[in-house]
């Protein structure tokens with residue numbers, strides 16, 4: 551069985567080609583027959599993308615405009631992958647977290663983050679393009695209505711401007727960033743294309759998702775081929791139909807993969823900068839020992855952004871580690887000449903780590919330093935703290951993480 555969600559539209563058309571031959575061939579050359587068959591296969595692939603991704607149909611038999619033979623072939627050869635939520639929690643701020651169990655009893659998580667308008671910059675960006683919600687079973691015409699169980703008036707109203715799906719790309723992560731709970735767990739395995747796409751597919755059945763960020767578990771560029779293919783499917787206008795601006799890949803800085811990404815697919819880029827100089831960054835992000843800040847910034851400068859687009863730099867603020875005004879000054883220097891915006895994330899404390907979150911006052915000072923120098927810098931309020939929505943945390947408690955010594959100790963303490 552092949553999973554439907556692992557196929558791009560053109561791959562599906564290829565699979566359908568042998569059964570898309572035309573009956574009446576009289577007078578046609580073999581080349582003409584081939585061209586007609588290919589056209590038919592492409593048409594069928596498009597029909598199937600519409601049925602599955604836009605109309606949400608999961609039963610081949612209900613796809614009434616397909617021939618009986620085709621439906622039978624689909625039943626025998628292609629399965630629509632589904633993810634079942636093992637756990638589904640909503641925080642007071644509306645953040646909705648899902649823990650999915652995969653076929654092999656591993657677990658991953660996705661989060662829906664409703665966002666109200668955060669700044670004038672967001673507004674300007676939203677106005678630049680059509681504010682459309684991509685088509686989907688629960689999305690059509692429903693902007694502003696969140697079909698999940700809202701716990702806040704704000705969420706029920708039209709105040710939110712975005713409903714972002716934060717999705718995972720791996721079970722665990724190999725990058726071992728010191729502050730990150732997923733990093734402490736180590737890598738278990740890569741996710742398949744269908745497992746990445748289906749997170750969005752399932753969330754879209756629940757709510758009119760407008761944006762996707764690869765900021766859940768895992769380093770997306772370490773699972774490069776699967777992530778690129780998943781993006782192509784997410785961007786397919788006959789499929790989930792997201793625009794390139796609304797799909798963001800966040801990376802800890804795998805430089806050659808950033809370069810390759812720019813050549814392969816047109817999506818937005820976020821860099822987890824998290825430090826202002828090499829020594830500091832190498833201490834908390836081992837990936838920096840392989841690709842230092844100079845090479846990372848060079849890759850950012852060369853990333854094909856297109857007009858009006860910027861790279862997001864995420865900066866987790868760790869008390870007394872990277873939160874001084876000297877750090878802010880160095881960040882300012884690093885970003886010179888790169889169309890950028892900075893997302894300051896006060897560290898979300900967790901029992902597996904000794905790092906501390908800086909005071910709100912210090913966070914604001916750091917922001918002010920950048921804003922005073924005309925750098926767009928927003929503070930990301932840690933959404934969903936009451937349900938441990940930071941990277942990796944839900945799974946660590948309920949999941950089946952392989953776990954390192956440190957992580958196991960921590961789990962033992964919790965028991």
Ligand code: SAH
Pocket residue numbers: 723729730731764765766767768769770800801802820821822824864865866895896897898899900940941
């Ligand atoms: N691996 C990718 C994407 C997943 S991590 C990456 O590193 O970019 C998503 C974001 O969560 C990263 O910017 C990371 O720095 C941040 N993060 C990880 N642990 C955190 C914590 N405990 N508190 C706040 N942010 C955290």
Ligand code: SF4
Pocket residue numbers: 723724725726727730731732733734766767768769801802822941
């Ligand atoms: Fe992996 Fe990102 Fe966590 Fe680093 S911050 S360990 S790259 S998930």
